[in-house]
Amino acid sequence: MGGFLLRKVGAALIVLVLASMLVFVGVRAIPGDPAIALGAENRDPAVLAAVRHKYGLDKPLPVQYLNWISLAVRGDLGRDQRQLSVSQTIVQRLPITLELAGLAILIGSAIGITAGVIAAVRRGKPTDYAATSVALVGLSVPHFWLGIVMIIYFAVKLNWLPAGGYVPFGQDPIQNLEHMLMPAIVLGTGLSAVLMRQMRSSMLGALGADYVRTARAKGLSEWAVVGKHALRNSLITVTTVLGLQLGALISGAVITEQIFVIPGFGRLTIDAVNQRDYTLLQGVVLVAAAGYVIVNLLVDVVYSFLNPRIRVAGARR
Amino acid sequence: MSYVDAAAVAINPRARRRRLLRKRFLRRPLAVAGLVVALTFILVAIFAPWIAPYSPDATDFNATLAPPFTPGHLLGTDELGRDVLSRIIWGSRASIEAGVLSTALAFLIAVPIGIVAGYYRGWIDPVIARATDVLLAFPFLILAVGLAAILGPSLMNATIALGLGAVPAVIRVARGEALALREEDYVRAAVANGAGDVAILGRHVLPNMSSTLIVQATLIIPAAIIGEAVLSFLGLGVQPPTPSWGVMLADAQSYVSQAPRLAIFPGLAIFFCSLSFNLLGDGLRDVLDPRTTR
Amino acid sequence: MSLLEVHDLSVRFDTDDGSVHAVDGLSFSLEDGEVLGVVGESGCGKSVSAMSLLQLLPETAHVTGGAQFDGLDLISAPKSKLRDIRGRRIAFVFQEPMTSLNPSFKIGNQLGEVLQRHLGLNRRQARTRAIELLDLVRIPAPKRRVEEYPHQLSGGMRQRVMIAIALACDPKILIADEPTTALDVTIQAGILDLMRDIRERLGTAIILITHNLGVVADIADRVIVMYAGRKVEEAPVHDLYASPQHPYTIGLLGAIPRPGAADEQGRLREIPGRVPSLAELPAACAFAPRCPRADDRTRSQKPELREVRPQHLVACFHPGVNGAVS
Numbered sequence: 033m034g035g036f037l038l039r040k041v042g043a044a045l046i047v048l049v050l051a052s053m054l055v056f057v058g059v060r061a062i063p064g065d066p067a068i069a070l071g072a073e074n075r076d077p078a079v080l081a082a083v084r085h086k087y088g089l090d091k092p093l094p095v096q097y098l099n100w101i102s103l104a105v106r107g108d109l110g111r112d113q114r115q116l117s118v119s120q121t122i123v124q125r126l127p128i129t130l131e132l133a134g135l136a137i138l139i140g141s142a143i144g145i146t147a148g149v150i151a152a153v154r155r156g157k158p159t160d161y162a163a164t165s166v167a168l169v170g171l172s173v174p175h176f177w178l179g180i181v182m183i184i185y186f187a188v189k190l191n192w193l194p195a196g197g198y199v200p201f202g203q204d205p206i207q208n209l210e211h212m213l214m215p216a217i218v219l220g221t222g223l224s225a226v227l228m229r230q231m232r233s234s235m236l237g238a239l240g241a242d243y244v245r246t247a248r249a250k251g252l253s254e255w256a257v258v259g260k261h262a263l264r265n266s267l268i269t270v271t272t273v274l275g276l277q278l279g280a281l282i283s284g285a286v287i288t289e290q291i292f293v294i295p296g297f298g299r300l301t302i303d304a305v306n307q308r309d310y311t312l313l314q315g316v317v318l319v320a321a322a323g324y325v326i327v328n329l330l331v332d333v334v335y336s337f338l339n340p341r342i343r344v345a346g347a348r349r
Numbered sequence: 350m351s352y353v354d355a356a357a358v359a360i361n362p363r364a365r366r367r368r369l370l371r372k373r374f375l376r377r378p379l380a381v382a383g384l385v386v387a388l389t390f391i392l393v394a395i396f397a398p399w400i401a402p403y404s405p406d407a408t409d410f411n412a413t414l415a416p417p418f419t420p421g422h423l424l425g426t427d428e429l430g431r432d433v434l435s436r437i438i439w440g441s442r443a444s445i446e447a448g449v450l451s452t453a454l455a456f457l458i459a460v461p462i463g464i465v466a467g468y469y470r471g472w473i474d475p476v477i478a479r480a481t482d483v484l485l486a487f488p489f490l491i492l493a494v495g496l497a498a499i500l501g502p503s504l505m506n507a508t509i510a511l512g513l514g515a516v517p518a519v520i521r522v523a524r525g526e527a528l529a530l531r532e533e534d535y536v537r538a539a540v541a542n543g544a545g546d547v548a549i550l551g552r553h554v555l556p557n558m559s560s561t562l563i564v565q566a567t568l569i570i571p572a573a574i575i576g577e578a579v580l581s582f583l584g585l586g587v588q589p590p591t592p593s594w595g596v597m598l599a600d601a602q603s604y605v606s607q608a609p610r611l612a613i614f615p616g617l618a619i620f621f622c623s624l625s626f627n628l629l630g631d632g633l634r635d636v637l638d639p640r641t642t643r
Numbered sequence: 644m645s646l647l648e649v650h651d652l653s654v655r656f657d658t659d660d661g662s663v664h665a666v667d668g669l670s671f672s673l674e675d676g677e678v679l680g681v682v683g684e685s686g687c688g689k690s691v692s693a694m695s696l697l698q699l700l701p702e703t704a705h706v707t708g709g710a711q712f713d714g715l716d717l718i719s720a721p722k723s724k725l726r727d728i729r730g731r732r733i734a735f736v737f738q739e740p741m742t743s744l745n746p747s748f749k750i751g752n753q754l755g756e757v758l759q760r761h762l763g764l765n766r767r768q769a770r771t772r773a774i775e776l777l778d779l780v781r782i783p784a785p786k787r788r789v790e791e792y793p794h795q796l797s798g799g800m801r802q803r804v805m806i807a808i809a810l811a812c813d814p815k816i817l818i819a820d821e822p823t824t825a826l827d828v829t830i831q832a833g834i835l836d837l838m839r840d841i842r843e844r845l846g847t848a849i850i851l852i853t854h855n856l857g858v859v860a861d862i863a864d865r866v867i868v869m870y871a872g873r874k875v876e877e878a879p880v881h882d883l884y885a886s887p888q889h890p891y892t893i894g895l896l897g898a899i900p901r902p903g904a905a906d907e908q909g910r911l912r913e914i915p916g917r918v919p920s921l922a923e924l925p926a927a928c929a930f931a932p933r934c935p936r937a938d939d940r941t942r943s944q945k946p947e948l949r950e951v952r953p954q955h956l957v958a959c960f961h962p963g964v965n966g967a968v969s
Contacts, residue, residue: 043482050483061499156702168631172624174575176582177598177616184609240701242742249699249737250757250808251729264747283490287579291602301491302583305498317495321486340747340792373659 036336044329051321052104056097059314062305100314109315113307118315122297126319128198129285129296135216136281137274140223145270147224148231152239153258163228170225175284179218179291186214196293215292219284223277230273234266241265268338275331279324373636380632386625393438394445401435405592414608427597427611428604436592437618443593444622447508447577447586448570454512455519456566462516463523468531468554477520484517492517493576497585504577504593507586511576515569522565526558533557560637567630571623578619594619645672646815646848647696652708652718654691654700654872663921665691667872669708673816678842678849680863680880682856682895686918688872689852690738693818697729698722712816731761734809738821740801744793750777750804751789757811776807780837799830806837810845817841818850823858835862856895860884868892871919871929874948878955888951888962890934928960936961 084090091099103110109118144167151163187195193214199207238244239262247261286298297316304313336343374380393400402421409430417425417433424433466477484492496510530536530553539549580586581595589596594615601612654666666688673679681689695706696717710717712733715724729735737743744753754776755769764772770789777785780803793801802822809817819838823831839862841847851863859866859880866883868876868891876889887893894914916933919925928934928941938961946958 043479046479047482047486050479051486054483058495058499063499063501168624168627169620172571172620172627174578174616174619174623176579177612177619180598180602180605180612181616184605184612188606188609242737242739243745245699246735246737246743246805246808247745247756249697249729249735250760251726251731252756252760253726256756256760261745261748265745268747279485279488280490283488283494286490286494287582290583301494305494305585317487317491320491324486324488338747341794369660376659 037333040329040332044325048322048325051325052101052318053097055314055317055321056100057093059310059317060093062308062310062313104315104318109318110311112304112312113309118312121300121312122315122319125295125297125300128294129289129298131201132212132215132219132285132288132294132296133278133281135212136219136223136284138220139216140220141227141274143220144224144227145231148228148270149235149258149263149266151228151232152235155236164232167225167228170221171229173221175218175222176287176291178221179215179288182214182218183291196291198294198296211292211294215288215294219281219288222284223274223281226277226280227270227274231266231270234269235262238262238265268335271334271338272331275328278327282320282324370636374632377632377635379628380635383625383628383630383632386621387629390441390622390625391445391449394441397439397442401432401438403432403435405431405436405439406590407431407435414604414611416608417610424614425608425610427600428608433611433614436597437594437614440592440594440597440615440618441622443504443581443587443591443595444574444577444619447504447511448574448622448626451508451510451512451573451576452515452566452569454509455515455569456562458512459516459519460523460562463520463525464527464550464554464558466520467524467527468550470528474524478524481517481520481524485521489514489518489572490576490579493580494583494585497580502585502588504587504591507577507580510580511573514576515573519565519569522561523558526561527554530554530557560633564630564634564637567626567633571626571630574623574626575619646675646677646712647673648709648711649692649696650709650711652692652695652710653706654688654695655705655707657703657705665704665872665921666695669869669872669874671867671874671877673848673850675815676842676846676848677865678851678863680859680866681850681852681869682854682859682866683869684854684918686921687869688921689869690820692869693735693820693850693852696818697733697735698725699735727761730757730809730814731812732814733816733818734812734814736802736805736809736817736819736822739825740798740805741825743805744801746793748792749789750791750793750796754789754804754808754811757808761812772811773807776811777804779810780804780807781833782807798826799833802826802830802834803837806834806841810841810847813845814847816848816850818852820852821854822851824853824855831858838862868895872921873929873958874956875930875958876956877948878952882952882955886952886964888955888957888964889930889959890936890961891930893964928958 081090089096100110107119109122112118112121147163147167151160154160183195186193194211196211198211201208235258239258241262244257244261247257252260282298285296286301288294289296289298290302297320300312300316301320303309304316409426411430412419412422412426413428413430415422415426415430417423419425422432422434424437426432427436462477466474487495493507493510493514496513497507500506500510533553536549536553539553577586577593578595578598581593582599584599587593587596597615598612601608601615604611649672650670652666652669653664656663656665669688669692671679681693683689691700691704694700695704696710698706698717698720700706706718708718712728715728717725717728744750751770751773754773755764755766758764758769758772759766773789774785777788782788782800782803788796788800788804793804796804802825806819806822822838823834826834835858838849838851842849842862849862851859853859863880866876866878866880867874868883868889870891876883876887876892878888883892884896887896891914894912897912898914914933919929919932926945927943928937928946931937931941934941941960944960946960948956948958951957951962
């Protein structure tokens with residue numbers, strides 16, 4: 033297993049490096065002259081030249097990249113348009129998005145996995161059709177619309193929950209959760225739909241597998257057959273899917289934070305794009321990609337723990 | 350079935366299979382419903398200029414924010430007096446165009462690349478695989494947003510951005526299929542018999558991938574439709590005055606308390622359009638997967 | 644009173660493409676300690692019949708008929724009663740040892756399950772007994788194997804583990820569905836030895852399902868031949884091989900490759916034609932299309948089982964080595 037993990041870490045590092053290059057080049061490709069934005073919209077050529085020199089924008093691209101990346105690995109992502117430290121802004125806002133994502137994962141997994149198991153066990157019966165239909169709806173609903181609709185009903189019409197904004201957990205935990213509830217549900221909906229379908233599919237596969245037939249032939253109760261034998265192998269696949277879904281969660285967070293006006297990491301992306309703040313955008317996208325790569329690595333680790341075939345080397349004797 | 354029938358049927362297995370698939374598909378009401386609704390949306394998009402009662406930018410400042418069932422405006426009007434129903438009908442063009450064309454673009458680019466990587470392997474496969482991994486490190490929408498920002502806001506650019514954003518995922522699928530198919534006995538037999546690469550890919554590999562690819566396409570289209578709505582919502586896609594469901598939703602946000610229906614109708618349109626393709630895709634997948642039993 | 648009496652067992656599957664009649668009116672009985680061989684080609688309904696005895700078939704299967712075991716009808720009994728019998732009084736060994744064990748659990752765990760469920764052993768007792776069972780099926784180093792995962796064992800050893808699981812609670816009947824088909828020939832012999840050993844030492848009755856006539860000759864007391872879901876011949880093993888009555892059986896025996904058995908052109912003898920589709924039950928002899936003795940009668944009437952020699956039943960209008968009763 034050590035070799036397996038080492039290879040995965042190595043691959044992740046390569047991907048990360050290449051991604052950082054892609055981010056760097058990509059941001060540079062956005063039309064518009066960064067010097068104008070950095071120089072507070074002053075278009076005097078002399079001033080622009082000075083600005084470019086100050087920010088090193090007149091150096092060749094590879095040099096700029098190396099400068100940036102060497103600082104980035106030490107945690108310094110530069111300063112944004114308003115001279116605020118990018119790293120600090122990110123560190124401030126990331127936990128908020130992580131909380132949102134965490135709640136969404138909690139809600140999404142709980143609902144999705146349970147629903148998937150039930151649907152698989154009751155395949156073909158009304159419960160299955162109901163669950164599958166709901167999952168399909170959950171997949172097809174544009175979640176930013178769902179957010180708006182929820183605001184309309186729960187905030188504006190019924191006034192049960194706030195329409196947006198954020199209260200730090202340390203300050204007032206109850207209000208914090210009130211503010212996070214709707215966005216987390218919105219984010220979690222798509223996730224639960226995907227997980228439910230994957231779980232149902234995996235469970236159906238497991239329930240049709242030979243080893244489940246053996247388990248039944250042993251006279252084990254249905255609980256043992258489903259809960260022990262089938263579930264164990266299904267969870268392995270579902271974990272992998274969960275990891276892959278995190279990307280969708282990140283992009284979902286971007287829009288959800290926009291709608292619910294939550295000062296999180298996702299909103300930072302949109303602000304950076306709109307303000308043509310390249311330094312900020314570079315930093316944000318790099319962190320997002322890094323986070324995604326790391327999470328996928330973790331998923332691989334968890335998977336190798338769950339799957340004995342990788343954990344213990346097989347041998348034919 | 351007597352022996353005579355069995356013999357006759359054995360001679361044309363492909364036609365029989367197609368008939369069988371059609372029969373299985375028609376037995377699934379949800380899939381059929383999905384197909385019908387999806388086709389309806391496509392037709393509405395194509396014939397929008399003839400179907401819509403009003404022009405999408407025809408303003409009427411005497412009838413702003415009119416409720417549904419106002420005479421002449423079945424779904425009411427928006428803040429500028431424009432007929433909501435007409436804007437939704439016209440908006441379908443943006444969604445269908447973006448959804449279908451971007452997916453087609455993605456497949457056009459990604460399938461050949463994926464096949465080359467999966468079938469030929471060699472040195473090109475690791476390169477393509479790594480590059481795909483790097484691109485996949487960015488979530489689909491983030492990639493699309495990034496590309497749209499680079500290209501500039503317009504429907505065409507949004508379509509391209511969405512298409513390119515879907516390329517890495519499709520490469521992965523195509524590569525996986527090609528990889529598996531090249532180990533199939535009939536492919537090896539063809540190689541052993543000296544068949545040319547193009548012939549093998551054309552006659553053995555591609556047709557056997559087609560069902561997976563078709564299913565994938567019908568599932569990417571709804572994601573692209575929602576993607577277009579998102580991009581327009583963020584101001585990175587369709588620019589006013591061109592109508593788009595995403596733009597309508599963005600505008601509706603300011604009128605959430607006065608006229609919530611302005612947000613609900615376009616959202617429902619996106620929802621049903623996306624749902625129909627999902628149902629269709631699911632139905633196709635069930636029908637084409639030989640392992641599914643009722 | 645036989646140990647197991649199966650009466651008029653029929654199994655029908657409803658699929659997307661219509662109904663498939665996998666088993667049609669099968670009846671047989673099994674005595675204490677007897678080894679019954681069930682032979683036939685793939686798809687003749689032997690596995691399906693066996694699985695129906697423990698209600699192990701999927702929901703799409705409709706089973707009719709009766710199977711009396713110890714005062715209980717296995718076909719109509721509620722699942723809860725059946726669960727007490729499965730693994731305890733009647734045990735099943737499946738064909739595919741590679742996939743029949745759960746890859747995520749240790750061998751000891753999977754063996755212990757049956758012991759804990761049916762005999763109420765605790766973890767430690769179950770582990771001890773598991774090691775004994777692995778020894779019984781002649782797996783070397785059982786203490787180590789108990790802690791290993793299925794993928795660490797070879798196919799032959801996994802099949803032995805399956806047999807150990809089946810024998811754990813000392814069942815009255817062991818149903819072995821093609822236990823050696825997925826294994827190398829050299830391993831096969833070992834498994835068969837093991838089964839013979841088991842029968843002698845434990846007195847377990849065995850229903851051995853296989854398409855390999857050589858295996859049956861080795862170990863069975865009595866043999867049933869199935870074709871297209873029906874029983875076409877039944878006899879004590881020596882009698883079946885010495886004077887087969889049904890043209891299908893004769894064809895099968897003639898098809899066994901052995902020196903001197905080739906036809907005039909040096910080719911293997913085969914039975915012409917293919918197994919019929921099971922979508923319809925012809926009201927005729929199912930073998931007629933391939934039978935050298937077919938006539939109008941066999942094409943329009945279904946032959947019933949008759950005893951043509953002592954203890955030797957055939958469903959045929961023209962039985963016998965030479966077309967007449969011998």
